[in-house]
């Protein structure tokens with residue numbers, strides 16, 4: 001590292017709290033080193049109270065950009081100059097790019113999910129998806145899928161505090177895209193079965209399947225699935241969730257865990273800052289990513 005840092009080295013930040021557990025610094029610094037790019041990526045413990053000053057600092061120091069995580073994702077837009085269409089629709093930002101003093105907010109979670117599908121040889125453009133979830137990650141995927149040209153999205157969520165988010169997403173996507181979008185209560189299992197039966201892919205974009213809900217799935221039994229259904233889970237710890245296990249039991253030929261989304265959301269931000277594609281195969285190797 002000492003050999004890499006010079007007076008020219010550019011800073012990329014990550015602002016969130018808590019943040020010390022994040023794997024993003026390792027991912028980006030390994031990629032900079034591999035490509036010989038003169039950047040360093042550092043995590044800063046920043047919450048909403050310090051957010052405005054932090055962004056002013058970014059401007060004053062003219063740093064190239066930053067990632068943004070909780071609790072700042074839905075607040076930081078106030079301090080930026082522009083938003084990408086996806087960030088605007090999601091009401092959330094996870095990446096800031098500074099182009100000569102103009103700060104643009106992007107959201108790369110949905111791009112990450114769609115790129116991971118592509119990398120796994122899965123094409124859902126022009127087709128129908130059933131996705132469960134109405135939180136931050138689910139919204140980003142729904143927005144990007146609609147922007148990318150997925151023809152129809154059936155969203156399911158339980159009637160908790162996130163349900164209203166999904167209602168907003170449906171409203172915005174109907175207004176701004178040509179995608180057919182519908183929302184259903186996750187407790188309507190007959191509807192869930194029916195929508196899955198006409199979809200090419202089922203996506204879990206909730207925390208069900210990871211701690212403290214590890215070993216659980218809301219899919220009652222394998223009869224909801226079929227061999228040619230793609231089953232994808234954005235949870236990556238464990239790598240094989242109860243849903244993915246059930247999919248294998250049901251004979252589903254294609255399954256995907258959340259590691260690809262994690263890698264490709266980083267890759268999208270990396271390319272926005274550096275103009276260079278992340279060395280994906282190398283990153284998969286050193287981060288031990290298999291999906």
Ligand code: NAD
Nearest residue numbers: 133134135136137138158162205206207210234258261262
């Ligand atoms: P969030 O808190 O914003 O949303 C939580 C979602 O889970 C909501 O839709 C909620 O209704 C649903 N939910 C919670 N408990 C449930 C239950 N018992 N039954 C049914 N639904 C339930 O969270 P988020 O940031 O959107 O993250 C959701 C999951 O996605 C987490 O497991 C997170 O680790 C994972 N994630 C993965 C990536 C990736 O890159 N692979 C990125 C972001 C998030």
